[in-house]
Amino acid sequence: MSNSNSRIKRRKKKRKLKGIFRRILFLLLLILLVVAGYFGYLFYKANNVANQTYEEIDRSKIPNHRQEKIKVKEDPFTVLLIGVDDTEGGLGRSDVLMLVTVNPKTKDISLISIPRDSRTYIPELGRKDKINHSYSNGGVTSTIETVTEMLDIPIDYYVTTNFQGFEDVVDSLGGITVDVPFTFKAQLTGSLKWKTYYEGKMELNGNEALAYVRMRKSDPLGDFGRNERQKEAVKEIVKKATSLTSFTKIDNVLDDIGSNVKTNIPSREFLSFIQLYASLKDTEIQSIKLEGYDQTINSIYYFIPYEESIAQVHEEVDSILNGTKHDINSTAEESFDSQ
DSSP: OHHHHHHHHHHHHHHHHHHHHHHHHHHHHHHHHHHHHHHHHHHHHHHHHHHHHBOOOOGGGSTTOOOSOOOTTTSOEEEEEEEEEOTTSSSOEEEEEEEEEEETTTTEEEEEEOOTTBEEEETTTTEEEETTHHHHTTHHHHHHHHHHHHHOOOOOEEEEEEHHHHHHHHHHTTOEEEEESSOEEEEOTTTOOEEEEOSEEEEEOHHHHHHHHHOOTTOTTTHHHHHHHHHHHHHHHHHHHTSGGGGGGHHHHHHHHHHHEEEOOOGGGHHHHHHHHHHHTTSOEEEEOOOEEEEEETTEEEEEEOHHHHHHHHHHHHHHHTTOOOOOHHHHHHHHHTO
16 A cells, blocks of 8 residues: 555656656747747847948049958958037037958957047048048048048948947946046036046946047047047947847847948848957957147147158058058057157
8 A cells, every 4th residue: 555655656746847847848948939039039120220220332432442342251351430429410520530450360450549630631622621520521431531541541341320329329238337547527418517537447328438438638648548448438338239248238229229320331241240259359459559749720729640650550450451460569659759
């Protein structure tokens, strides 16, 4: 009798365990279907956003513009990042200009920030002016043409965003953490309130991050200090956007991008860019500095790049594009320190 009861209990226990096991499998299957469905939805939405943001440039106006198709995971290429200040209406001005150069084979990446007050020849105007005026006189095509004219570097892709887009993306990601180089105050857009940024690590929301990257007058390094903060913020945004913790936030980020970003990167290349980033995400990004001096002409402030520095920037970028990169920073610094 006791053996019979024991067998019955064992059968009940096995049935119970099987029931629990089936529920666990069902739950895992459900989670898998939800995740797969969400990935499918994100892929579908990302494709729509890519089509929404796509805007080609007038290649006929840009000298030496590469016409052949670029294999993103194999061929070296350049991307011009343009931050547009359109708060006063019209086309606006390019408040931020960053040129990224990538060589997938050699795994070399460089980033150069071009000071917005750089005085250079603007083909659309037919004269020299601040480089940020190139955008208000011809938009993206004029800006690319001007940067190409200035540095003699081919530009394959561009990405533009306005201030609202920058704020929205940072907020959708839950803010970013920056390392404030020194304590200063900056005025926030919209509310016009003043915020104090304390030296050291700080968590910033979108509005605070925008004021952080725009501040220049209180920086002892002027435009160069601001450029470094801009690079830091861009790197933090990319780092956070590609982290697992931001997986559920990507939907909102895609909405922000669709509303505020324009690019000539075709939607068919987006997957290649993601795969390339995954293979290069731990690669150190080399910062290239454009050297020059301050000058006031007709009561207007300009940054005048040294011709030697422009030549060295071209040489460094060209070496990355050709796979013959070599370190010229030390000699460049010594050269300009003596001027």
